[in-house]
Amino acid sequence: MKRDVKRPKGEGDLVRFGISIPRVLIDKFDQLLEEKDLGNRSEAIRELIRERLTQESWSAGRDQQSATMTLVVENKGETIRRVQDLRRELGQTVQTVLQTRAGDREELFVFVMRGSGVSLRQQAERLLGLRGVIMGKLVMAGMPAGLAGTK
Numbered sequence: 001m002k003r004d005v006k007r008p009k010g011e012g013d014l015v016r017f018g019i020s021i022p023r024v025l026i027d028k029f030d031q032l033l034e035e036k037d038l039g040n041r042s043e044a045i046r047e048l049i050r051e052r053l054t055q056e057s058w059s060a061g062r063d064q065q066s067a068t069m070t071l072v073v074e075n076k077g078e079t080i081r082r083v084q085d086l087r088r089e090l091g092q093t094v095q096t097v098l099q100t101r102a103g104d105r106e107e108l109f110v111f112v113m114r115g116s117g118v119s120l121r122q123q124a125e126r127l128l129g130l131r132g133v134i135m136g137k138l139v140m141a142g143m144p145a146g147l148a149g150t151k
Contacts, residue, residue: 056116066095069111069127070100071136079132083109086130090123105115106134118139 023031029041038044057063073079087094095112104106111127113120117140124138 039084054140056138060117063116064114065117065120066141066142067113067124068111069113069124069136069140070139071105071108071109071111071127072134073130074132074134075101075103075105075107076132079130080107082130083127086126090126093119093123 018139029044033039033041033044037046042089059064071083087097090113093113093115094115097112098108098110100108113123120138120140124136127133128136
C-alpha cells in the first residue's frame with residue numbers, strides 16, 4: 001500500500017512505504033547514523049538512493065555530469081608542464097583547476113570537470129596516464145537529470 005504525503009511547496013511529494021530489514025542490520029545502521037550525525041533513517045535512505053541512481057547514471061554514461069579529478073604529481077618542471085599541456089587540450093571539459101604544493105616533492109592538482117560520464121572517465125584516464133603522476137582519483141559529483149530537488 002502506497003500513501004502519498006504532500007510536502008511544502010517546492011519540496012515535491014513524499015511517498016511512505018514499509019520495508020523489512022533484519023534487526024542486526026537496522027541496529028548497525030542506527031548506530032552509524034548516531035555516530036556520524038547523519039540525521040534520521042529517512043534522510044539517510046534518501047541519500048543512499050540518490051547516490052545509487054547517480055552511480056548508475058554515471059556508469060551508463062548518460063546525462064551531463066560534474067566530477068573532480070585529484071592528482072598528486074612529482075614536483076618536476078617536465079611533469080608540471082605535461083599536466084598543464086593536457087589541461088589545455090581538454091578545453092571546456094575542465095571548468096577550473098586548483099594547483100598547490102602537496103609536500104617537498106609533490107604538487108597537487110584538483111580539476112573540476114563537466115561532461116558525459118564516458119568522456120570524463122576517458123579524460124581521467126589520460127590524466128592518470130601521464131608520466132610523473134604519483135596517484136589520482138576521479139570523483140563524480142552532482143545528480144542525474146530529474147533528481148535535482150530531492151534532498
